[in-house]
Amino acid sequence: MSLDKSTFLLNSAALAAGAALFGATANAQNYNGPTETTGPYLSGGYNYLDFDEDLGGDAHVSAITARAGWQLHPNFGVEADASFGIDNGEFDFDGDEDDFDLDDNEDSDFDDVIAGPGDLGLDYLIGFYGRATMPLSDRFDVSARAGYAFAEIDSTVATVGGNELVFGGSDDGFAVGASAAYDLTESMAIRADYTHYEFDTSNAESFGINLEYKFGV
Secondary structure, eight states: OOHHHHHHHHHHHHHHHHHHHHHHHHHHHHOOSOOOOOEEEEEEEEEEEEEEETTSOEEEEEEEEEEEEEEEETTEEEEEEEEEESSOEEEEEEEEHHHHTOOTTOSSOSOSEEEEEEEEEEEEEEEEEEEEEEEOSSSEEEEEEEEEEEEEEEEEEEOTTSOEEEEEEEEEEEEEEEEEEEESSSSEEEEEEEEEEEESSEEEEEEEEEEEEEOOO
C-alpha cells in the first residue's frame, strides 16, 4: 500500500469517525427515538486482516477476536479488544539487500533486489477505543470508534540465495473504524466492524463479524 493510499484511507476513516461522533452528539441532544442499552457487553468472533509491511507486501491473516466494552451512555462508550492470528498470511516479498545489510547472491555488493515468498504471522493485536453510537431503530445501530492499538507481527522470507529473513516485532499506532450492529434479541446482537490501523512500520485493514452479548443495567 503506497503512502498516499494509506494516508487517504486514514484520513477517510478519521473523517467518518469524526462525522459519526458529531452526529452522535447531536443525536444525544435532539434524538427522541430508539436508544442503546447502557451497561457492559462482551463479544467474540472472526476478523480478516490485510497487512501492508513497509519491508514486505500485502498479507492476509485470519484471526479470532474477543472484545469487552461498557456503554456508558446510549450514545457513548469505551471498549477494548484482542485478536490472535489463526493462520499465516502469504505474500511475495520484494526488497533490497541494503535494507537488511545482506549480500544474498554473494556478488560483493548490496544493490540487488531480494525477492521470495514470505509468511506473516500475527501473534496478537490489542486495541483500546472510545466509541460513539447512533441507534437508527429499535434493533439497528451504527457507530464509530477511535483509539490506539498494539500488535506483535512477525514476517519470514525465504530468499533466492537460500537465506531466511525474519523481521517485524512489536508495533503500535492509532486506529479508527466504524461498525453496524443488529439486535437479534434484547441482549444479543450481531456486529460487523471495519478498522484501519496506522502502525509505525506497517498498516492494516480489519474486517470483522462478532456476536455480542449485552448485560445492560
